[in-house]
Amino acid sequence: MKHKIVCASVLALLGLSTVIAQEMTNEEIAERIKPVGNVKVAGAVDASAAAAPRTGKEIYEKACTACHAAGVLGAPKTKDAADWQPRLDDKGFDTVWQNALNGINAMPPMGTCGDCSDDDIKIAIEYMIEGI
Numbered sequence: 001m002k003h004k005i006v007c008a009s010v011l012a013l014l015g016l017s018t019v020i021a022q023e024m025t026n027e028e029i030a031e032r033i034k035p036v037g038n039v040k041v042a043g044a045v046d047a048s049a050a051a052a053p054r055t056g057k058e059i060y061e062k063a064c065t066a067c068h069a070a071g072v073l074g075a076p077k078t079k080d081a082a083d084w085q086p087r088l089d090d091k092g093f094d095t096v097w098q099n100a101l102n103g104i105n106a107m108p109p110m111g112t113c114g115d116c117s118d119d120d121i122k123i124a125i126e127y128m129i130e131g132i
């Protein structure tokens with residue numbers, strides 16, 4: 001009988017301490033989530049501002065279509081094999097890419113895309129010549 005009472009109070013204590021432990025843990029979690037969450041949000045905003053992943057199509061439509069859709073100033077027309085194939089055959093893709101980065105004749109450096117990386121220009125070219 002005495003033994004049972006001891007057991008019951010040990011169990012009660014255990015139960016109580018579990019509740020306390022949970023409450024403390026929740027408080028700790030709440031305390032920790034707040035600053036961590038803020039850091040994460042700030043980091044996410046920075047990351048998206050610096051390197052929002054865009055597709056070649058999106059970059060093309062923003063920066064290249066004005067000249068390359070209709071062949072303005074002699075620009076090779078988008079998806080037009082007759083315009084692109086000789087350039088690719090003569091110079092190779094890497095040189096064509098470099099020329100787009102640095103500019104060539106009436107083709108402005110980076111196609112005037114101020115926030116494009118070199119790789120952004122590459123995937124925009126790949127979009128323009130895709131399927132030719």
Ligand code: HEC
Nearest residue numbers: 063064067073074075087096099100105106107111124125
């Ligand atoms: C202001 C008009 C204009 C814009 C905007 C423009 N281009 Fe061009 N682009 C040209 C012209 C004109 C040429 C042909 C240059 C030549 O070979 O004489 C050209 C040529 C190119 C070439 C072929 C280079 C070579 O060596 O044959 C690539 C690649 C290219 N552009 C990519 C792009 C990309 C990518 C964009 C957008 C990020 C873009 N261009 C935006 C006018 C433009």
